[in-house]
Amino acid sequence: MRKISVAIVGGDLRFVRLAQLLFEQGFLTFVYAISHPDIPAGVKVAKSLEDISTCDYIIGPIPFSRDGKNLYTPLSNLSVSIELFIDYMNSSYLCLAALKPDVIYMLDKHGLKYIDLMEMDEIATLNAIPTAEGAIQYAMQNSEITLTDSKCIVLGFGRCGKVLAHKLKGIGADVFVEARSTKDLTFIEAYDYTPVPLGELKQHLWKFDFIFNTIPVQILDFTHIDAMNKNALYIELASVPGGIDIDYANEKGVYYLPAPGLPGKVAPTTAAKILYHGLKIIMHK
CATH class of the missing domain: 3.40.50.720 (NAD(P)-binding Rossmann-like Domain)
Known part of the structure; x- marks a missing residue:
């Protein structure tokens, strides 16, 4: 054969x-x-x-x-x-x-x-797990405070945002989640996170110790950056261009941590099994 x-x-x-x-x-x-x-x-x-x-x-x-x-x-x-x-x-x-x-x-x-x-949902959804765990690992390694009792916001409520918010809540963080749609905001509240509509994001930014972005569109301009907690850690999980004005963030001294490709960095064996799982589905189709 x-x-x-x-x-x-x-x-x-x-x-x-x-x-x-x-x-x-x-x-x-x-x-x-x-x-x-x-x-x-x-x-x-x-x-x-x-x-x-x-x-x-x-x-x-x-x-x-x-x-x-x-x-x-x-x-x-x-x-x-x-x-x-x-x-x-x-x-x-x-x-x-x-x-x-x-x-x-x-x-x-x-x-x-x-x-x-x-x-492929079969890959992207499972891939959100090592991405979320990697984001938490990066946060713990690059901060002097615990995630427990910290205030965290997850920007976006897609596959990665859902898994990350769930894991942060499990650690004991006070979790806020930003979203655009009223449907997502309703689910965010149902999961016992604090929903933050995009239009109200700016007025909340001062309170967060950790900001995790999952949206590959710049939603944080200079006015948002000026409103951020000066000690906040911003972790970029989205692909280019990311969610923040990088030049202005650097100018203002924002602790900006790019974190692309986390599954391949923090859990390559698991990430490989996820890809293999997807490949087998493709082959059977």
Whole structure:
């Protein structure tokens, strides 16, 4: 019986763990633009994109790109341009993540088969767990106070916001959650958090010890930053551009802590199992 071939291109430590898992599960496994001593000897190290162009499935990094030009390859000295990557793809099913509109346009233009893994509830919802735990870890490591009895606000009530608010409440924090929709605000109140409508956010900011942002849109301008507690820790969980005016925040001395890609940093083995779970769903479809 022919083995299913899967190639991993780029990515952080979670993709090393995924390569191990795929190999252990009997897949014909390739890696390209990712190097680590934990990659099993039986995994094939591709020398070029051409070497993996006929694989059944190709898994890209998370995020797919940081600079909009090249794939995210933190564990390799190789630079892989988005255009070159797409040019070499043909029959493979592409499992990519956090795709920007211009990349989606290029994929569609080439008629490629692909999925954005971060749009799969089966992955994104589970991914919120290591993200939330990582955010709490970062908060504890970068503050002189406990989360217990602290005042925290979570900006956004999506997958990550829901899980993070729940875990902060469990630790004993006084949890506020910002949201736009009245439906979300009603659920926030039902879960025994304090709801904060976006339009009223500014008048509450002075009281928070920790601000966790999950919204990839700038909602905190200079007026919000001026209203913040000067000792607050702001943790950025959202993708670029994030939720705050970074230049003004730096100018005002805000303790700004970027925290992208937390699952791959704080829980790479769990993150790899989540990706594997999603890949199996894709294969069965």
